[in-house]
Amino acid sequence: MSHHKLEVKDLHYSYPDEHKAVKGMSFCIYHGESVGIIGANGAGKSTLLMLLMGILFPSQGEVCVADVKVTKKTLPMIRQRLGMVFQDPDDQLFMTTVYDDVAFGPRNYKLDEKEVEKRVLQALEMVGIAHLKDRAPFKLSGGEKRAAAIASVLSMQPDILVMDEPTAALDPKSRRRVMALLHSFKHTKIITSHDLDMIYETCDRTIVIKNGEIAADGLTSEILVNSELMDECGLEVPLALQNCPVCGGKKIDFTL
Amino acid sequence: MSKIMNSLYNMRILDDLARKETFIHKLHPLVKLLTTVSYLAVVVSFGKYDIGGLLPLLLYPSMIFALAEIPLKPIFIRILIVSPLIIGIGILNPFFDDQTFLLVGTEISRGWVTFLSLIIRSGLTVTAALLLIATTGMDRLGGALRMLKIPRIFVLQLLLTYRYISVLMEEVARTLRAYSLRAPGQKGVHRSAWGSLAGQLILRTIDRAQRIYEAMCLRGFTGEYHTGGFKQIRVWDLTYLGAWVLFFAMARIYNIPMLLGSFITGVIR
Numbered sequence: 001m002s003h004h005k006l007e008v009k010d011l012h013y014s015y016p017d018e019h020k021a022v023k024g025m026s027f028c029i030y031h032g033e034s035v036g037i038i039g040a041n042g043a044g045k046s047t048l049l050m051l052l053m054g055i056l057f058p059s060q061g062e063v064c065v066a067d068v069k070v071t072k073k074t075l076p077m078i079r080q081r082l083g084m085v086f087q088d089p090d091d092q093l094f095m096t097t098v099y100d101d102v103a104f105g106p107r108n109y110k111l112d113e114k115e116v117e118k119r120v121l122q123a124l125e126m127v128g129i130a131h132l133k134d135r136a137p138f139k140l141s142g143g144e145k146r147a148a149a150i151a152s153v154l155s156m157q158p159d160i161l162v163m164d165e166p167t168a169a170l171d172p173k174s175r176r177r178v179m180a181l182l183h184s185f186k187h188t189k190i191i192t193s194h195d196l197d198m199i200y201e202t203c204d205r206t207i208v209i210k211n212g213e214i215a216a217d218g219l220t221s222e223i224l225v226n227s228e229l230m231d232e233c234g235l236e237v238p239l240a241l242q243n244c245p246v247c248g249g250k251k252i253d254f255t256l
Numbered sequence: 257m258s259k260i261m262n263s264l265y266n267m268r269i270l271d272d273l274a275r276k277e278t279f280i281h282k283l284h285p286l287v288k289l290l291t292t293v294s295y296l297a298v299v300v301s302f303g304k305y306d307i308g309g310l311l312p313l314l315l316y317p318s319m320i321f322a323l324a325e326i327p328l329k330p331i332f333i334r335i336l337i338v339s340p341l342i343i344g345i346g347i348l349n350p351f352f353d354d355q356t357f358l359l360v361g362t363e364i365s366r367g368w369v370t371f372l373s374l375i376i377r378s379g380l381t382v383t384a385a386l387l388l389i390a391t392t393g394m395d396r397l398g399g400a401l402r403m404l405k406i407p408r409i410f411v412l413q414l415l416l417t418y419r420y421i422s423v424l425m426e427e428v429a430r431t432l433r434a435y436s437l438r439a440p441g442q443k444g445v446h447r448s449a450w451g452s453l454a455g456q457l458i459l460r461t462i463d464r465a466q467r468i469y470e471a472m473c474l475r476g477f478t479g480e481y482h483t484g485g486f487k488q489i490r491v492w493d494l495t496y497l498g499a500w501v502l503f504f505a506m507a508r509i510y511n512i513p514m515l516l517g518s519f520i521t522g523v524i525r
Contacts, residue, residue: 055470076476084474090426091467094419096271096395100483107483108476136271138422156475 004031004159004188005066006052006082012060013051021047023212024061029160034182034189036199036220039209040234045192048209049164052190053084065160080109083158087165089149093137098129098148101137105156123155127181143174150181160188167195196238200224208233268422269330270386274393280324284486285392285400287493291500292388298504299380304370310377312512316500317383324391331386338382339375346374394418395483403486412481420465427460 006029013022021044029035039045050056052063054070063070065078086092095101102123106116124130127147132140137148146166153161166182167175175198182189182202193199199206199220206223208216210233216223223229227237236242243249274281280288295316302309321328350367357366389397398415402408431453435445445453506512 053474055473076478079474079476086467086471088467091464092471094423094468094472096393097275100395104472104477104482105475108478108480110482134275136268138268152475 004081005029005064006160006188006190007064007067008052008061009064010061011048011051011058011063013047013056013058015047021212022051022058025209025212025214026061027207027214027217029188029190031159031188032186033205034191034203036203036206037190037192037209038194038196038199038206038233038235039215043209043234044212045209046164047212049084049162049190049192052162053082054078080156081159082162083153083156083160084162085146085150085153085164085166087168089142089145090138092149092152093145096136097134098124098137098140098151099133101148102133102152102155105152109156119155119157120151123151126154126184127151128177141174143170143177146170146174146178147181150178158187160190161185162190163192165193165195166191167193167198196224196235197240200238200240208235210234270390271393273326273330273390274396276325276391278324278391280320280391283391283496284489284493285396286403286486287489287497288388288392289397289400289404291497292384294501294504295384296381298508299377299384301508302373302377304373305366307369307373307376308513309507309511310373310380312507313380313504315503317380317387320387320391324387326387326390331383331390334386335379335382338378342375342378346371349374395481396486398481399483399486408480412479415481420461423464423468424457424461427457427464431457431460 008025008027011022011025012020014020025048037045037048047056051058052070054063054072054075057070057072065081068074068077070078093101095104099120102120103116106119111119120133121130124133127150129144129147129151132144132148137145140148150163150166163182166178170178175195179198179202182191189203191199191203203220205218206216206220207214208223208229215233216226216229224238225241230236295313299310299313320326321331349371350365353365353367353370355366356363392400394415398411401411401414432445435449435453436442439446
């Protein structure tokens with residue numbers, strides 16, 4: 001299934017102020033994988049996502065989606081395949097109703113209104129907020145907004161879902177709901193987050209970024225338990241894997 | 257502070273009203289747009305001394321208020337917002353146009369008549385425009401404008417400006433909240449902070465607008481703002497348009513209050 005492949009080859013990017021945010025990253029993500037991208041603040045995660053989506057263009061190297069290089073010309077095709085959910089749902093929801101917001105993408109691809117309706121209702125069903133379709137997005141709660149933002153991307157039926165901090169600023173129950181939702185998707189997933197417990201549960205593979213370079217790339221179950229590596233990269237072992245805060249006793253390591 | 261948050265919510269009341277499902281709301285947007293445009297044309301076409309002729313035109317907004325179940329208060333508050341501008345334009349009329357005439361034994365400057373006529377006309381036109389938005393919604397209105405072959409750049413600008421106002425207001429509210437929490441006992445914002453506050457606001461809203469634009473591009477936005485398809489224009493829609501245009505034409509050609517007056521006095525005689 002090469003058409004769901006995402007390949008990054010020797011990627012470099014410098015901001016106009018000459019700050020080098022990405023320095024020679026290379027990796028390949030295959031169909032159905034779910035990959036967590038983690039790193040300290042300012043490590044280059046957001047820049048990497050913007051390069052993947054073609055919001056920024058690399059100063060050197062290339063990004064290929066399904067063997068097609070991301071350039072200005074190929075953007076419409078690329079963006080139909082890659083759906084990105086922003087960190088702040090308020091940036092993504094700007095129409096007057098949830099329905100119109102979710103329909104925004106399909107309408108831009110000039111689908112006929114019946115197909116648009118089908119896709120919108122399907123996407124809203126998937127994230128469980130079909131009953132909110134006529135509400136104004138700004139009146140929704142944080143969790144509902146996040147679900148609406150995810151639906152607005154799902155309605156475009158992308159092959160690859162890219163998410164920037166999908167569980168940020170959510171209460172524990174809403175966070176669980178979003179995680180269950182992520183589990184239920186069969187898409188290829190690329191998730192950046194500081195919520196390492198979520199990454200541990202959701203992603204099979206993890207890429208650790210440090211100062212614009214890849215510090216590690218491998219199985220989540222191996223990388224996230226490596227406390228030395230985590231510490232070096234400004235991170236820590238997920239809370240679920242740390243020692244008991246009350247008795248200090250060691251947790252049973254399920255990965256062994 | 258809470259005033260700004262309130263006005264933010266109030267600003268969106270027009271969007272909320274547009275989601276009602278009355279007979280007026282269900283009319284085709286293009287028909288409502290054309291009706292409003294012809295209404296505006298008739299209202300502004302009256303001479304500056306002709307107040308009596310304007311009175312029958314009050315019927316249109318009153319009917320829409322009643323049929324579309326639009327509350328009066330939010331619309332009137334918005335008219336008040338534009339009123340300083342209108343008063344500013346018209347306040348000098350009584351001084352420049354100082355010819356006088358007699359009304360029930362009192363001498364009145366014709367300038368006052370033109371001033372009053374200006375206020376009535378601006379009131380009617382602004383009300384009609386607000387009612388159009390409150391019964392149609394900005395997005396569908398944009399669609400109707402596109403059907404009239406208005407260039408997409410203008411329509412897009414209108415729609416995005418409308419959206420951008422709320423983005424700006426949210427940033428203002430957030431910044432002012434942060435300011436007021438650290439400046440207790442101050443009324444408003446001290447002038448020493450005006451410059452940096454305004455600068456911050458511009459930068460933040462530009463950033464925010466940039467992110468919204470990126471989110472739009474990622475979902476296939478290429479410059480055309482699609483608001484979904486429209487239903488066909490029905491006979492009923494055309495009847496609505498026809499009836500109003502006919503009424504407006506009658507009100508323009510015949511002085512209805514005078515006709516009514518002479519009819520009634522004729523009957524009495």
